[in-house]
Amino acid sequence: MNFDVEVTNVSMNYKDFEVLKDLSFSLEQGLIYGLIGRNGAGKTTLLSLLSSFMEPSSGTIKIGGEDPFENRKIMANVSYIYETDYSYEYEKVKDYFDFSERYRPNFDRQYAMELATRFKLPLDKPIHKFSNGMQSALNVTLGLASRSMVTIFDEAYLSMDSPTREVFYKEVLEEQARYPRIMILSTHLVSEMEYLFDHVLVLDSGYLLIDEPYDKIISRGASITGDSSQVDEFVKGKNQLSTQQLGGTKSVMTYGEISESEYNLAEKLDLEIGPVSLHELFIHLTNKEEGDHESKR
Ligand SMILES: Nc1ncnc2c1ncn2[C@@H]1O[C@H](COP(=O)(O)OP(=O)(O)OP(=O)(O)O)[C@@H](O)[C@H]1O
Numbered sequence: 501m502n503f504d505v506e507v508t509n510v511s512m513n514y515k516d517f518e519v520l521k522d523l524s525f526s527l528e529q530g531l532i533y534g535l536i537g538r539n540g541a542g543k544t545t546l547l548s549l550l551s552s553f554m555e556p557s558s559g560t561i562k563i564g565g566e567d568p569f570e571n572r573k574i575m576a577n578v579s580y581i582y583e584t585d586y587s588y589e590y591e592k593v594k595d596y597f598d599f600s601e602r603y604r605p606n607f608d609r610q611y612a613m614e615l616a617t618r619f620k621l622p623l624d625k626p627i628h629k630f631s632n633g634m635q636s637a638l639n640v641t642l643g644l645a646s647r648s649m650v651t652i653f654d655e656a657y658l659s660m661d662s663p664t665r666e667v668f669y670k671e672v673l674e675e676q677a678r679y680p681r682i683m684i685l686s687t688h689l690v691s692e693m694e695y696l697f698d699h700v701l702v703l704d705s706g707y708l709l710i711d712e713p714y715d716k717i718i719s720r721g722a723s724i725t726g727d728s729s730q731v732d733e734f735v736k737g738k739n740q741l742s743t744q745q746l747g748g749t750k751s752v753m754t755y756g757e758i759s760e761s762e763y764n765l766a767e768k769l770d771l772e773i774g775p776v777s778l779h780e781l782f783i784h785l786t787n788k789e790e791g792d793h794e795s796k797r
Pocket residue numbers: 514519537538539540541542543544545546
């Protein structure tokens with residue numbers, strides 16, 4: 501069965517506060533999606549809807565062509581992994597594996613044990629005695645080993661130290677090669693994680709600002725550096741995200757296609773056109789005032 505996700509005109513209100521605004525997008529099997537947005541942009545709300553923790557105020561969500569809400573067949577194949585409060589959790593790792601084995605049709609216990617070893621999870625301690633990083637590592641272990649067709653990680657790695665996060669990133673890529681599914685990684689660690697993304701969704705104040713393949717977004721970002729007046733002339737009419745001036749030299753970050761003839765012109769003008777990371781684009785594309793969304797597209 502196919503578990504592609506189709507979101508159509510979804511809005512979400514908390515009382516009279518509209519958190520998500522008319523979102524439409526689709527997610528395909530085999531791709532890793534990066535979901536990024538500033539604090540309060542609506543990422544967790546969106547992921548909670550995809551995980552059927554609640555229903556949208558309007559619009560529709562379909563997974564594998566069906567409404568996932570209270571739909572057991574679909575929900576068994578959707579894993580939502582987030583930072584969990586385990587303060588009162590007296591169960592051990594084995595109990596969690598038992599639970600996943602019962603409810604997750606694709607759960608691989610042997611792989612879960614391998615991950616537990618790699619993350620150095622103590623098997624005989626109750627979970628509430630785990631450090632925060634170990635609790636996060638347990639969460640991602642359950643997410644990876646469940647092999648759910650839709651696997652969502654919502655900032656589930658924040659407490660892990662950077663070497664442990666590296667282990668997780670490597671596993672994400674290897675798992676996706678072994679058992680392709682839809683993976684969504686919501687994160688503030690954009691610079692660290694952007695190499696994982698096939699496709700990027702940027703939420704900005706509840707609007708879907710960007711829904712594009714990673715390579716396409718990156719190809720649109722450029723930093724134009726050179727003599728100030730030549731740079732000014734070159735970037736006239738372009739979407740300019742930031743400017744840095746050092747003496748007579750200027751560097752402007754732009755967002756938009758640069759044509760072949762423009763590349764030739766830049767060479768003639770002795771301007772350097774350099775790449776821009778997703779992290780830098782994200783900062784500058786989402787730092788404008790609310791109500792300014794059309795101008796950023
Ligand atoms: N249960 C709720 N009741 C009312 N408002 C809520 C509720 N949950 C979230 N919100 C509001 O909805 C907005 C989006 O919150 P959400 O947690 O989805 O954002 P986020 O992008 O995940 O943020 P962060 O990056 O800070 O985790 C925020 O303004 C938040 O205050």
